[in-house]
Amino acid sequence: MLTPRHPIDRARAGSLAALAIAACEASSPSLADPGLDLQIRAADAQIVRGGLGPDEGGPAVTALLRPQPEVSRGEGTVAIKGRLGPGGVALHLHAEGDDKHWIVLPGGFDFVVPDELLWDSVLEFSHAIATEQVDVSVQAADKRGRLGPVTRTQFAVRPDVPPARLLISLGWDAPVDLDLIVETPDGTRIGAKNINSYEPPDAGTVPPPDAWRQGGWLDRDTNKDCRLDLHNRENVVWVEADPPPGVYTVYVNLFAPCESSFVNFEAIAQLHGEVVQRGRSTLYAFDAREQPAVEDAPGLRLMEFEVP
Numbered sequence: 001m002l003t004p005r006h007p008i009d010r011a012r013a014g015s016l017a018a019l020a021i022a023a024c025e026a027s028s029p030s031l032a033d034p035g036l037d038l039q040i041r042a043a044d045a046q047i048v049r050g051g052l053g054p055d056e057g058g059p060a061v062t063a064l065l066r067p068q069p070e071v072s073r074g075e076g077t078v079a080i081k082g083r084l085g086p087g088g089v090a091l092h093l094h095a096e097g098d099d100k101h102w103i104v105l106p107g108g109f110d111f112v113v114p115d116e117l118l119w120d121s122v123l124e125f126s127h128a129i130a131t132e133q134v135d136v137s138v139q140a141a142d143k144r145g146r147l148g149p150v151t152r153t154q155f156a157v158r159p160d161v162p163p164a165r166l167l168i169s170l171g172w173d174a175p176v177d178l179d180l181i182v183e184t185p186d187g188t189r190i191g192a193k194n195i196n197s198y199e200p201p202d203a204g205t206v207p208p209p210d211a212w213r214q215g216g217w218l219d220r221d222t223n224k225d226c227r228l229d230l231h232n233r234e235n236v237v238w239v240e241a242d243p244p245p246g247v248y249t250v251y252v253n254l255f256a257p258c259e260s261s262f263v264n265f266e267a268i269a270q271l272h273g274e275v276v277q278r279g280r281s282t283l284y285a286f287d288a289r290e291q292p293a294v295e296d297a298p299g300l301r302l303m304e305f306e307v308p
């Protein structure tokens with residue numbers, strides 16, 4: 001059981017954590033990358049290349065708790081938390097099979113164990129996870145970047161949401177209302193105004209309750225109308241049926257800047273778990289369009305890809 005936090009000297013802890021990150025980055029440069037192609041994303045964390053390093057005699061992770069041992073694909077509010085042993089100033093977190101990992105900074109000292117820092121994060125699990133279990137490893141680092149022993153845990157993946165056959169994912173770095181729009185080969189556009197490409201049967205025929213999963217669908221409209229949830233990611237997925245063959249076009253529209261001056265973003269397309277296209281760009285506050293004209297594109301045309 002974790003105890004309440006003791007107020008931390010944030011300036012001191014922040015500088016120590018920065019040293020730890022800098023030491024790590026000497027061999028693994030950080031990326032301006034939202035980690036869309038990874039199995040897990042960690043909220044309020046920094047991404048770096050590679051997996052975890054060898055034990056260098058650094059501090060240990062003395063507590064690791066995951067209150068929710070089972071997750072669904074696409075779930076984005078999975079808590080994980082624990083403590084860093086004496087001298088620990090940063091936590092490295094990695095899912096087995098990913099080519100990058102996350103650095104999480106601690107938030108405060110433990111009242112009962114005053115020389116240990118408490119850390120916590122919220123994990124998002126990808127729609128494209130193909131396995132029935134995700135193995136997660138964590139490792140503490142000290143102010144010199146020395147790594148300690150690796151501690152491991154697992155999350156079982158429920159079968160309720162199958163692995164995405166096609167996943168188009170958009171992630172961004174500012175509190176704005178950004179919209180993902182995917183145009184399918186037949187011209188159907190999936191986005192906040194039309195969240196599913198499934199065409200219901202003619203009147204008089206009652207489809208099964210889960211028939212909507214036969215189409216491609218938008219999983220969420222995040223930060224809608226500047227009601228900020230700060231999830232900063234939207235996905236269009238096909239899970240029950242194969243996506244129609246042909247050319248897909250991905251648009252991004254800045255619906256509202258929500259007092260931000262600009263936003264950087266990246267989108268990827270994954271077909272059966274393999275990245276087939278990737279695009280990055282920036283939009284500014286003056287690019288915002290709540291209602292693009294009918295004859296206009298629904299947003300910035302970011303990328304195209306083909307499904308055979």
